[in-house]
Amino acid sequence: MFREMSPSFTDTHASTLPRVARVLVASVITAGGAALLLATLRTDKAPPELAVLVSEQLATSGVENPVTAVLLNFRSYDTLLEIAVLLIVAIAMQPHASSQPRIVAPSTNNESATNLVLTSLLRWLIPLSVLVGGYLLWTGAYAPGGAFQAGAVLAAAGVALALTERYQFGWQSAGAQWLISAGLAIFIATGIVSGMVTGTFLQYPVTYAATLILVVEIAATVSIAAILLQLFTRLARADVTSPHTSGASS
Amino acid sequence: MTPDIIYSGAGMVVFAMGLYGVIASAHILRKLVAINIMGIGVFMLLIATAHHDTLIDPVPHAMVLTGIVVAVAGTALCLWLAVVIRGLEHDAASHPSQ
Amino acid sequence: MSPMLFVDGLLASGAIALALLSLNAREVFTSIVLFVCLGLLATLIWARLGAWDVAIAEAAIGAGLTGALLLAARHRLREPTSRDDTPAARRPHVS
Amino acid sequence: MITYLTVVTGLLLSMLLAGLWRVMRGPTESDRMLATQLFGTAGVALLMLLAVLQQQAALLNAALVLALLAPLTLVAFVRFSGESR
Numbered sequence: 455m456f457r458e459m460s461p462s463f464t465d466t467h468a469s470t471l472p473r474v475a476r477v478l479v480a481s482v483i484t485a486g487g488a489a490l491l492l493a494t495l496r497t498d499k500a501p502p503e504l505a506v507l508v509s510e511q512l513a514t515s516g517v518e519n520p521v522t523a524v525l526l527n528f529r530s531y532d533t534l535l536e537i538a539v540l541l542i543v544a545i546a547m548q549p550h551a552s553s554q555p556r557i558v559a560p561s562t563n564n565e566s567a568t569n570l571v572l573t574s575l576l577r578w579l580i581p582l583s584v585l586v587g588g589y590l591l592w593t594g595a596y597a598p599g600g601a602f603q604a605g606a607v608l609a610a611a612g613v614a615l616a617l618t619e620r621y622q623f624g625w626q627s628a629g630a631q632w633l634i635s636a637g638l639a640i641f642i643a644t645g646i647v648s649g650m651v652t653g654t655f656l657q658y659p660v661t662y663a664a665t666l667i668l669v670v671e672i673a674a675t676v677s678i679a680a681i682l683l684q685l686f687t688r689l690a691r692a693d694v695t696s697p698h699t700s701g702a703s704s
Numbered sequence: 705m706t707p708d709i710i711y712s713g714a715g716m717v718v719f720a721m722g723l724y725g726v727i728a729s730a731h732i733l734r735k736l737v738a739i740n741i742m743g744i745g746v747f748m749l750l751i752a753t754a755h756h757d758t759l760i761d762p763v764p765h766a767m768v769l770t771g772i773v774v775a776v777a778g779t780a781l782c783l784w785l786a787v788v789i790r791g792l793e794h795d796a797a798s799h800p801s802q
Numbered sequence: 803m804s805p806m807l808f809v810d811g812l813l814a815s816g817a818i819a820l821a822l823l824s825l826n827a828r829e830v831f832t833s834i835v836l837f838v839c840l841g842l843l844a845t846l847i848w849a850r851l852g853a854w855d856v857a858i859a860e861a862a863i864g865a866g867l868t869g870a871l872l873l874a875a876r877h878r879l880r881e882p883t884s885r886d887d888t889p890a891a892r893r894p895h896v897s
Numbered sequence: 898m899i900t901y902l903t904v905v906t907g908l909l910l911s912m913l914l915a916g917l918w919r920v921m922r923g924p925t926e927s928d929r930m931l932a933t934q935l936f937g938t939a940g941v942a943l944l945m946l947l948a949v950l951q952q953q954a955a956l957l958n959a960a961l962v963l964a965l966l967a968p969l970t971l972v973a974f975v976r977f978s979g980e981s982r
Contacts (some may be wrong), residue, residue: 462732463790463879470730487720494712494749503766505754505761520762521769521855529766536770537793543777547784572972588960590858598854598955602773603962606862610966617969617976649830662972682867685780689787690874691978707810711851714814716831718821725825733876737837740868741821744844748817759813760852768856776863776871783875790879805903805936812910819914823921835920835929838970842933842940846910850948850958857944857959865937866966870973877977 516663518596525600526667529655534645537637537674543680544634547688549626554588557630558621569618576614591675595664601671607679612683616690623687634684637677644670711752719745732786736779743775813847830876838869899950906946913939930974937967 471479508520508528515523525533587607594600615621624630644666645656652659658666722745747768754764798802820843824836841864848857916939919932941964948956 462730462735462786463793471728480724480775481723482800483720483727486969487716487723490720491713491716494716495709497755499708499756502756502759504757504763505759508762509775511757521765521853524766525769529763532766536774540777543781546781565734572975575968575972579965579968584956586958586965593958597958598858599958600855602769603855603858603862606773606859606867607962607966610862610866610969612967613867614972617870617972619976645727682776682780685777685784686867686871686874689780689784689871689878691878707806707851710810710814710871711847713816717818721818721821721825726893731830733872733879734825734833737833737872740837741824743842744817744821744840747856748844748847751848751851751856754853755851765853765856768853769859772859772863776867779868780871783871787875787878801893805907809903809907809910812907812914814908816914819917821955827921831926832920832929833932836918838933839917839920839936842936842963842967845959846898846940846943846947849951849959851942854953854955854959857956858962861944861959861963862966865940865963866969869933869970872969873973873977886936 478598485608514660516658516660516665516667517594519600521598522594522600522667522671525602526670527658527663530641530645530670533674534641534656536601537588537641537677539601540678540681541635541638541698544684547685549688557624557627557633558615559624560621572618576618580611580614583614587675587679591671594671595668601674602678604675608675608679609682609686612679613686616683616687624686624688625684630680630684633676633680635677637674640673641670678687706757708752708755711755712749713779715745715748715752716743718742718748719744736782740775740779743771747771810850813843813850817843817847834869834872834876837872838865841865841868902946902950906943906950909939909943909946913943926974926978930971934967934971937963940967 490609508524511528512518512520512523515527517523517527586606590599590607591601591604593600594604625634644658648658648662648666649655719742722738722742725741726735726771729735738796750764750768754761817840820836820840824833824840827833827836841860845857845860845864848854854859906948913936916932916935919935920929923929924930941960944956944960944963948960
């Protein structure tokens with residue numbers, strides 16, 4: 455039966471291209487790569503104008519970590535659009551509608567949840583990951599860290615929770631929809647409010663910049679964590695989709 | 705021979721190898737791994753560009769940070785589409801009358 | 803400065819070697835494992851180049867999330883039937 | 898001291914890359930997976946060495962995150978491998 459399926463899903467051979475095509479592709483890419491390599495090595499390094507500019511303006515950004523300042527103040531359009539991209543991916547992977555009221559519900563499939571090693575590992579791992587996520591979020595204002603790192607660590611904690619198969623995630627519930635969209639919504643609202651004060655969209659007033667960045671960062675962290683976790687649970691089928699699927703994955 | 709030259713060169717080599725992998729490999733997971741390897745090559749070049757002797761340019765770092773998160777989201781979407789398409793193909797193969 | 807140059811060379815050549823081995827691995831699983839290793843090595847490279855923010859993010863995503871995602875997808879691509887919410891399973895065929 | 902630490906970093910990195918042999922060779926999938934855990938452990942040590950070398954305490958956070966999340970791939974592997982069912 456598998457032989458009828460396309461080679462994209464069968465692991466029988468590394469490549470389906472004929473040998474001639476492979477050699478041709480390899481030679482073209484070798485030539486192009488060599489040209490790129492040569493161009494990279496021969497180009498003189500640009501003077502760090504942007505770095506100087508950032509360090510000059512850092513005092514007006516409201517935070518002390520230059521990367522956070524660039525992400526959430528100087529180039530916050532990038533971050534806004536990035537969260538929009540994440541939201542689009544999350545919407546594309548939304549499950550079909552069902553009436554599951556809660557985000558996390560105990561699974562009916564408790565057979566594999568009695569694994570002692572896994573349970574005692576995750577009993578330490580998950581609270582520590584949540585703690586580290588919060589720490590990274592808070593420390594992002596003046597040291598390396600911030601919304602993306604905290605969101606990724608929180609999502610990883612959720613992935614660990616999903617891997618126990620003890621819980622199921624109802625991503626179509628209202629609470630989950632709020633979690634997923636809160637980042638973009640609060641980001642845009644902050645942009646509009648600060649735009650009404652200063653006249654430019656997303657231009658924070660200097661005195662309130664630290665507070666606004668913190669608000670946006672917390673919302674972005676929650677949304678990034680929820681979206682990444684949703685992507686994983688959809689892929690690993692740890693979410694609630696229909697009455698038949700619960701217990702089907704054991 | 706400063707470190708940024710080493711790493712930008714290595715980044716370009718990694719990028720070219722990933723490009724070959726995307727074109728030549730058959731399995732969808734191999735293709736996605738190859739795309740991610742291309743991404744690592746590009747990020748390596750960007751971060752090597754940001755590395756100066758005295759100070760460090762935060763703008764490429766912010767770009768790479770955004771890029772990493774978008775890359776993992778895109779990878780997850782592609783993997784999910786692959787799973788869905790495989791299900792459809794399997795269905796078509798096992799129920800040819802429909 | 804010479805030992806640090808050795809470290810640089812080792813990191814860069816290690817990244818190239820891992821990418822090459824991952825793309826040429828015989829099995830998909832080996833390819834995924836080598837890619838996770840490449841992510842770890844990339845974390846070290848970002849740390850070496852002063853990109854500390856990126857190193858933390860790569861440590862979280864490269865070590866934790868990407869590997870789990872790829873392994874989950876491999877599991878689902880290998881299983882014999884599709885029996886869940888994919889649109890195919892929703893078609894009203896009676897078995 | 899700095900030279901010493903740099904040499905230690907280089908040695909540790911060589912050990913790490915020597916672990917590649919097990920990934921390529923390893924007869925079973927578990928062997929390959931455990932080699933990535935070796936990568937994770939050695940990576941934590943290397944990040945801490947780099948933190949001292951560059952006098953950047955934030956790299957300790959990176960080491961912390963890596964130490965926390967490196968087992969996640971292993972847990973996913975155990976969960977998704979067919980043998981354990």
